[in-house]
Amino acid sequence: MHLSKLVIEGFRCFNEKAEIPLNKGLTVILGENGSGKSAIVDAIRLILNDDEFGKSMVSERDFWHSFGESKNESSTSFRIDIEFSKLKPVEQVAYLPWLKTEDLSTASLHLKVQNKTNQNKHYKKELWGGNSSSSSFEWDTYKSIQCTYLPPLRDAEHRLRDVRGSRLARLITKIEPENSAKERLVETVKQNNQQLLKDELIVKAKTNIKSRLVETLGEKLAQDISISFSDTRFERIIENLKLLFYPFLDDSTSIDEFRELSENSLGYNNLIYLATVLAELEDVNEQEISCKILLIEEPEAHLHPQLQTKLLEYIEKQAKLKGVQVIVTTHSPTIAASIDLDNILVVNKTELNRSPVIVPLTNVGLTPKQKFFLQRWMDITKSTLLFARGIILVEGIAEALVIPELAKRVLHKHLASKDRISEYSLEEYSVSIINMGGIYFESFFQLFINAEKRGEGIPIRCAGITDCDPDKDSTPYNGKECDCKNPALKLKTKINNSKYCRLYSNLKTFEYDLALAEGNFPIMANTLLEIIETDGPTKKQIKEYIRLFPDAPVSEKAKMAKYLLDKIDDSNICGKGVFSQQLAYKLANNEIEFSVPEYIEKAILWACKLEGDGGNKGGESNTVEKSNE
Incomplete structure (x- = not known):
């Protein structure tokens, strides 16, 4: 048997009823600070009376309280319900009063707490199993469920010390x-x-x-x-x-060479502590009627990335082999990137006074191929999309380097009239730029596209920025667009009808459209001149174009932009990565005017929730599709 579902209502930030599915082995709960991860763990601790720090006492803060104008409003009670699934016949006998009449392989446990205290200042609690609160309650059955909690930033040395109850x-x-x-x-x-x-x-x-x-x-x-x-x-x-440590594995080491845990690192002491707990939980008697649950908050505390990965791999393996159910909360993109997507539960903050949205990634509609792709590509940088409040998907390194600097200009332009204390940046809006290294938009969009159905998608805005990619020799401009060859643009109609996804495209390519934007060509051309080491015909031609560009007709400007793109793209001369790094450095460290193409501006504003426009192609003369919001 295992804990398969948690239902919370009126508890902490969950004023509305929320159903939270849990895996048999490992469930990893991701989300930003204050999203409700700890509330989920504490709800399990409260109903199962975890054994780490003794009996849990209910306090006033456990009841939901509103924010804003109705700040004095609070829940009159809270309720926590859990379900256990796949009970074996021997377990069905042991948990008979808890069984659901419609499904004898499922047991349920319920806790209801009234928001009023008795003369001893204790809140009235009601705990029962099964369908009826009036049925007899077997405490031995209840105590057979072993729930262990490991807090964040735990004092492992103290808990392992030679004291009572170590x-x-x-x-x-x-x-x-x-x-x-x-x-x-x-x-x-x-x-x-x-x-x-x-x-x-x-x-x-x-x-x-x-x-x-x-x-x-x-x-x-x-x-x-x-x-x-x-x-x-x-x-x-x-x-x-008492436990002692030695920094390496060596069976020949004398006991005199081992040292006190106070001399060890915090991270390794945490690992020793966790290994001790797992050793206790893993010693499972096959005849024993018991459900073993391990709750771990922020296991990444004091651990470097490689240790984080190894730890989670081990926990996941032991959860499967030893029948220990493990529920983990984390802020670590390293951990998020190292585990199976089916084990991930995303908790997302929504509007004020609304319960968090719970999104199991098994519910977002990923095809087996999409899941395989995302699993292979989910490195540390990409896994930040599971923690962000907004996402901008880009095709390559050039966009990933330059767009953060463009975003500062866009945000300053739209917010300069308002009183500001902090800087203008995507970080302020918790918007992450995800470099996909290609045009794999469909798999990433699938995480968000169904979010209008609560729990079937992550409810944050995801904007994609892609190139039109017409014929290589084409020189499009506003009023003379070319046929796009980018297959990702076929998604545009489907994507832009979603409340949470948009796809924005340009006239040709990122660098080409940047060069055509007002005032940018001389800055980009001079940036390229700084990179070119030889003093030959290429430099001479670029200098000539810098002189001619301001007064040239738009068709000629397009040809000059293509020439610049070709030279940037030529690895023998520069290369896109080198050029974008130099341009980003110049934009970040010099107060220079630099225009942002409209398609990029719209993507940035939309991801930051500052504008509701849909995706569009090309420059300012193109029609803008309005969103359904």
Whole structure:
């Protein structure tokens, strides 16, 4: 059996009823800060009474409170419901009162808390299993569900320290709970104590203390004393054990070379702590009736990217092999990029006083081919799209380098009249630029295109910027467009009818359209001149075009823009990557006027939620499609 569904209503940020599906093995919950990830984890902790920090107490902050004009409004109660699926026959017998009458392989557990306290200042809680709240509740059945919570930025050293209830002590108890094992360990300690008492140093210390007692109190009032290596009770023996570390694996290392955890790194202590918890949970008795759930918040804490990846790979493997259900929350794009898309649950903040939108990526309609493609291409830079509030998809490195600088100019132009404190940038709007390295728009758009149906797409704006790509020798301009050869443009009608997706295109290519925009050609031509090392005919021609461009007719300007594009595209002269890097540097570090083509401007404004226009092709004379918003 496994926890398959969580339903929350009135709890924390979930004022509206929200259903959250959970995987049998690993579920990774992604989302920006404040999106509701911790609320999901805390709801599970509350209804299952996790064992990490004792009983959870309900507080006023657990009830939903509104923001804005109705800030005093709050939920009169909150309710948390969970379902367990695929119960085996033996589990169905054990959880009989919890079973759903319409499906005996499914059990349910419910918690309802009223927003009013009794005379002891405790909120009234009602916990029941199955369909009826009046049925008897078996606490032994409830306690058989083992829920363990690992908090973010946990103090691993403290939890592993030789104290009462340490993780190491719990693990040892779990491994061999039989009396024979306890007796064996106790007998070993007793023998060590006997040997200790025979040591000359210990005998002398004992004699000295005893003599002082006799001198002080006399033989009639004095008490006898002894010295012991350790308490011989099993519980105290294991609580006095402590973990040590050595920085490398080496079976020949002497115990004297191991060091205290206080000398270890925070990241590795976290890993040791997590390994101890997993070892405890993985020791599953096949006959045991129990559901084991591990909740981990931000496992990336103090870990470098390679360790993050290795850790999640291991957790996912163990979840499948050992029957431990693992639910993880994270902000790490490294983790997001390293796991199967079917394991990802995206939590997205929406309008004020609305519950977060929960989007399992299994629900967004990816075809097997699209899923395979995204999985192979989901590196760290692309996985940021799962955390952003807006997305701009681009074809290559040139757009990825230059468009952030163009965005600063677009945002300044549209917002300069407003009082500003922060800088104008895509980062301020949490908009990520995703370089796809090609024209693979359809697979990426599929993540967002169905978001109008709650839970079937990620509800953030995704704008694509692509080239028209007509014949190589063509020189289009406004009023003389060319036939586009880019197959991605076939998506335009489908994409632009969506509330969350738009595709914007140009006259020819990115650099060509930049050069045709007012005032840009001399800046781009001079940038290329700075890169060209030889003083030959190419330089001479570019300098001539710089002189002629301002007064040339538009048809001639188009030919000059094509010449510039050809030279930029020629790897023997420059190359698009080198040119775009130099241009981006110049735009970022010099206060120069630089025009932004309309198709790029519209994509930026739309992704930042500053404009509702649809996609269009070409320059300013083209008709703009209005969105359905």
